[in-house]
Amino acid sequence: MSKPFLTQSLHAARRQHPQRGATVFNGRRTSYEDFGSRVSCAANGLRQRGVGAGDRIGILSLNSDRYLEVFFAVWWSGGVVNPVNVRWSAHEIAYSLDDCGTSVLFVDERFAALVPELVQLSSCLKTIVYIGDSAAPPGMYGYEQLIAENQPCDDAQRGGDDLAGIFYTGGTTGLPKGVMLSHANLYGAAMSGLAEGLVDEGDVVLHVAPMFHLADGILGIMGFMRACTHVVVPRFATELVLAAIQDEGVTNTLLVPTMIQMLIDDPQLSRYRLGSLKRLLYGASAINEAVLERAIARLPGVEFVQLYGQTEMSPFVSVLKHERHVGPNNKLRSAGRPLVGIEAIIVDSDGLELPRNQVGEIATRGAGAMLGYWNKPEQTLAAMGSGWIRSGDGAYIDDDGFLFVVDRLKDMIVSGGENVYSAEVENAISRHSAVLACAVIGIPNERWGESVHAVVVIRPGVTAPSADDIRQHCQSLIAGYKCPRSVEFRDSLPLSGAGKVLKIELRAPYWRDATRRVA
Template structure:
């Protein structure tokens, strides 16, 4: 299969149905197809060849939707940049993947000088915003208007669809390579569960479209037909207005977004009765938040998805009915229709039910590998199973209960934060002698990025100064939300920092070591 297959099917069956709604702008599937074919022609005219990476750095929009289709139409490869990253992180991902063509909108055009300085091979920039086009940048609408439509290259199957960058355990982002089959199988498998997507309905995109979670929702909605209702970024007022005005039925949200919606007076006063299905992921949701969310979206059913970018991204699903179960609601659900899930020991032998081990996943949704990282790929995919780095047990009915992370990662507000990235940034401050970064429980974010810092002899600094320092090197959401200064860090006989000791007092009363 190929990603553009959904567009061909929609044009054949419902050409006049709205494909996208963005602000005051609505475009049909027929209009979308024409614009996608013209944008693909423009990319080819700019020298984009088969397999070349084309990036985008933008907030959500209808043009983002067109980019996701036009790049494979032109036989090229997607590379959506994380809009929450710093210029240095984004430039690294562009340079590492060899991305030479980048689409950028009004919000991120000011970042261009820094990106070009850090990645001189960035040859072509296309402005895809609604404001004035910056000097030295091509205008998206001019390119669409100037080129005649070209035929679809029908890039698909096992060929590379996109390179999606995640945080890295060694401190630098790594590109996850996903094929067309990977993305489509995960989307269709999740939809086959029956609680994810309304066939032919209207899906709200409020979560960032660069993220695999929302991209899975975009893929499923495109394949099942219907309409994408898009807001630039998550905002409770914008979400309430979009649901009320366009009667959206489905949405992909992370728990912190659901909490904000549940507690917003604007949302509480809005009519959200059209909502039918809400899929959330990255972490469980508290019963209290779920109860409050049910009051503002009384007609919606909630489904939890567990997975990772490397799984395109879904591995397990917790159905709406399971949310009412006193035990199962604490789980990550059971294997999705397209996934095989096991819990294994250090020798990759499946452990007895109820025994904690590592979650491993197999299926046609598992990534092709990490871009230019064959050794890390071989380690992650050994034996044909994706090793998630999550510690969990499975009960007799197949429900997976995640209890710990075997890899040094924090999930805060639905975003993965690798401790090494934050520690590397902190260590570059002249006052820091050594440091360790851990995740601690947080009512709002699920987990909070917490830094434990030893200062150089005689040095002085503050938590705020360290936070601001790290924000110049890494994304703001990775910056420590709390900082603790100590005289020394606990270390093993081999000199390794004992993070479990640092975490112990924060997690002592918890029945598991993750949120």
Template sequence: MYLTQGLHRAMQQRPNTTAVRFESKAITFAELGTRVERLAGALRKLGIANGERVAMLSANSPRYIEYYMATPWAGGVLNPLNTRWSASELLYALDDSASSILIVDDTFRALGIRLASEARSLRHVIYAGDEDTPDGMLNYESLIAESEPVEDGRRQGDELAGIFYTGGTSGFPKGVMLSHTNLGVAALTTVAIGHVATGTVFLHAMPMFHLAGFSAISALLACGGVHVIVPAFTPRATIEAISQHGVNRLMLAPTMLQMLLDWIDGNPAESACLDMSSLTRITYGASPISQTLLRRAQQAFPKAEFVQGYGMTELSPVCASLGPEYHTEEAYASGQMRAAGRPAMCVEIKIVDVQGREVPRGTTGEIIVRGPNVMLGYWNKPEATAEVLRDGWLHTGDGGYMDDDGLLYVVDRLKDMIVSGGENIYSAEVENAIASHPAVAQCAVIGIPSDRWGETVHAVIVAKPGEVVTAEAIQAHCRERIAGYKCPRSVEFRDSLPISHVGKVQKNVLREAFWTNQQRSVA
């Protein structure tokens, strides 16, 4: 398997069919393929060797698809950057991966200038915007126009295809190494669960740097479907794109779905003028959905099937899916709607105890996964890799159980991570930021339930003797050091933290007051 396989097929089978719709533009598969071949030629002229990393920091656009295809075409390795990260987090990912080239758009022009001067490994920064090219940068369109097409390098199989950074328990992001096989299987899985198919008109409303978005891109190219793109998610832009282009498949985090429904309810006159009847399937993921929100969405989109995906970056990213048959009144009544789903194609899932032994059905243990979707490991982190990859199985750190029918349920999180609005937030990252405040003696960060975000970040702080600090000061301090979505939404101050007999903060005690009477102990 190799990443560009689907594009080759589409160029051969559907050259004059529309591949991408963005704003007023329509791009055919032949046009897309030509631009990819020329961009790959430009990357090679700039010295990209096999296995070298090419990063991108950009809002959604057709150029993101070109980047995803041209980089492996040229023999490079992908490094798509999280657009919500702070400059220091982005700089870490660039330096850690030793990325040679960075592509930035108008949205991140100023940040690109800063990263160009501070990142140690960058040789070139390419400006993929529509304004004047900043000094010291190369122009994206000029490079394509001036470069000759090149043959596809066809890196494949277990060769490294991309480094996708995720939060790190040590306080730094971890680069998840995914192979061409990993990402090829992810595309096939996306097709197998019915997320895309021939005739699909898919809306990219989620950030395209996300691995879930990448899987949809690869699968859609293989099926010859249409990519409809909005620069960033907003309810209005999403609904207008559905109406204008006849979008029939959509993927959203539950928080996005709620914002969409809130906009429809709050703007009845405008929404009545927009035709959303083309939607036939909505896939949600990144965090489970509440029954209240799901019922509301089903009423708003009565023609649409609903599907949930469960997984993580390390699993490319999906390992289980809950299909439309579990989004019914019967499933509500039986509780099956709360399941994470059944194992995806080519995936094995087991529930094990602390000794790694499989537990009986209905017994809670750690969810472990084996299959061609499992990552190669963490970039430059052999100890962290060895901790989660054991005997061919990836240990997810999630607690769950499997029922007698083979449905997987996620009930707890064994690793210290918060999922807020579909973003993974590791407590250690936030705690490191808080602990650097001069007035803080101790702190602990936990996730607490939120109807809108699934979970929000909550900080419990013990101040140093004689020091007075406010929640607002802590939040402002964090915003200077980490991405805004990682900063605590709420802060409480205590005289002490609950400590175990071995000296560890008992976060289960801190969480208990917030999660009592909740159906899950994670969102």
């Protein structure tokens, strides 16, 4: 029996719609026939440079048409993609490359200057392929040269439980974890989304969210399965998004709530023709209800669809469709119901299922459930040893089967759609010579949902640093979005009888008047 493999959709689209537009980016356009040919030649180029079945290939780049090509070229060659978080520091990037043994890295213009430092920090990185538009810098191999010098090759057709990608998330211990997802995981997750009607045949899909995020990755896989045209903008900017929707007739896109807010509040919004847009997916963090109501009013005829999930589930778990966004029976405060093929239950601390309307932890299973964390068997067992993936989110399911997220059990902050684990920030702060102890929490932020707030205790007898000193220290160690936006100095931290920091006490004054417990 044939096993599902991710390049299957490209074969089908190339066979059935060879002249249909596959990608649009900065004036470049490729048909499905051209896209498939370029992918096949690039895959052969990787093989000629020693890439074998299961080898890990990284990509550090802003969004582009070539980003999509690299994904498929890696799978065509038999390799495994490692999409690198573009907001990470060089130390964080090097850790992720070495953790899973990534030897080849694709980079664009934006990150080419970082390569010498990465080569110095990483023990695994051997080959750099440059996917920018300018000439390849010294020591890097040009992507177009890679394609031009190689003939098309046969598809490796690795599939099923074969590893397809390693997607790094923040770590509760301060180190990122590599979520291992198979071809069957990603294929199954995409099929669940298609069954829910998230993408239709021949849609024009706009890629705005960073492509290293799995949410955009699954949108892309769904789009290829339905032979869609993929319009790509390098980054979120309201003028780029609005122009792309107008000029390319975009029908579908996925945004995080902060992007939606900036888009609908742009004073130039009314100048653009946005009638082609029929479906706007959003997720990564909850949306402010006032913003959502304003968005629905300012984009009439657009279906708003909320998606809740986690990387470990490839990534979608539940969906709140447009019809439950509006009218007297709306469920705006919920995260929707599980997608087709996904189960979600609420469990207690022992893993036992709780009745309806009782708060516990979300546990999920389905085709998208990860293989585990790369080289972390203990954390894998803790997350999925029961056969269900524990989310770390506190929630309940109401009598209608809708999921309501009410609190975050794992120590994580979601700011602007990015996950920030407190341990990562605390580890960075604690390396400052003047810091005796610290705790990091998320506090409400009107624009970003949550912002990172640090509570710091200074060592006796030393010169106290300023809040700016703490932030600058963190910026040398971790990504900027993880650094504390605010810093509070105290003489001590509240502790439990077991000596654990009582973060619930630290959070209380900030969240007391908030309408939602988590953003």
